[in-house]
Amino acid sequence: MRRKLVAGNWKMNGTSADLAQIEALAEAHTGALSEIMIAPPATLLHRAYEHTKSGPITLGAQDCHKCASGAHTGDISADMLLDAGTSYVILGHSERRADHDEHNEDVRAKARAALSAGLRVIICMGEELEEREADNTLDIIGGQLAGSVPDDITGETLVIAYEPIWAIGTGKVPSIEQISEVHDSIRKRLEHRFGPQIARSIRLLYGGSVKPANAAEIFAIQNVDGALVGGASLMAADFSPIIKALDAS
Numbered sequence: 730m731r732r733k734l735v736a737g738n739w740k741m742n743g744t745s746a747d748l749a750q751i752e753a754l755a756e757a758h759t760g761a762l763s764e765i766m767i768a769p770p771a772t773l774l775h776r777a778y779e780h781t782k783s784g785p786i787t788l789g790a791q792d793c794h795k796c797a798s799g800a801h802t803g804d805i806s807a808d809m810l811l812d813a814g815t816s817y818v819i820l821g822h823s824e825r826r827a828d829h830d831e832h833n834e835d836v837r838a839k840a841r842a843a844l845s846a847g848l849r850v851i852i853c854m855g856e857e858l859e860e861r862e863a864d865n866t867l868d869i870i871g872g873q874l875a876g877s878v879p880d881d882i883t884g885e886t887l888v889i890a891y892e893p894i895w896a897i898g899t900g901k902v903p904s905i906e907q908i909s910e911v912h913d914s915i916r917k918r919l920e921h922r923f924g925p926q927i928a929r930s931i932r933l934l935y936g937g938s939v940k941p942a943n944a945a946e947i948f949a950i951q952n953v954d955g956a957l958v959g960g961a962s963l964m965a966a967d968f969s970p971i972i973k974a975l976d977a978s
């Protein structure tokens with residue numbers, strides 16, 4: 730009942746020439762079973778929309794401001810993202826939390842702004858290596874979930890991405906058991922907070938060094954509904970096999 734979702738986070742990568750990657754993906758996956766989302770940098774959103782509006786790819790942004798408009802030089806509001814053709818916004822990525830000192834309450838405020846503008850939100854959470862080694866992962870994730878996710882979500886508007894910080898861009902991936910344990914615990918906490926019906930329809934993505942070579946075994950995990958992919962989403966040749974692996978799962 731949950732439609733699988735594979736989301737590509739381009740981070741601070743991509744100029745006009747890279748729109749060809751989006752075009753190639755749109756052509757190659759017209760009949761995709763899974764939902765495919767790409768979050769290019771904000772500068773490409775408008776043009777990317779022209780390549781994606783009639784195809785299988787939806788567009789996402791990588792952040793938004795918590796206010797609808799105003800004196801916030803350099804920032805972008807959820808309404809502006811919607812106007813650019815965006816359907817999703819990624820919030821609380823560990824790089825935003827680290828580079829911009831974003832805390833759970835900031836992520837929650839941004840999520841509320843995005844939801845009221847009509848965007849879907851992908852809220853990211855994940856533990857540091859020291860936290861995993863100290864066996865604190867489930868508590869850390871539980872705290873991020875409680876603090877970052879607003880109350881006014883639905884099963885359709887919220888996606889959670891579990892991204893262990895030590896796995897992002899490193900080539901290191903948690904074991905299947907470790908991913909499974911965290912995803913099961915997220916699902917349980919969502920059930921407790923939102924009730925079984927809403928919790929069952931929220932998609933839980935895994936992120937952190939997802940590659941064509943490891944995608945199939947990650948997608949076989951019961952509570953994994955897709956992936957948030959960084960490096961391997963930049964080139965259609967890498968992202969395509971990941972999409973196919975999700976379609977086949």
Ligand code: PGA
Nearest residue numbers: 897898937938958959960
């Ligand atoms: P990665 O990044 O796939 O390059 O590890 C994932 C992410 O940060 O979303």
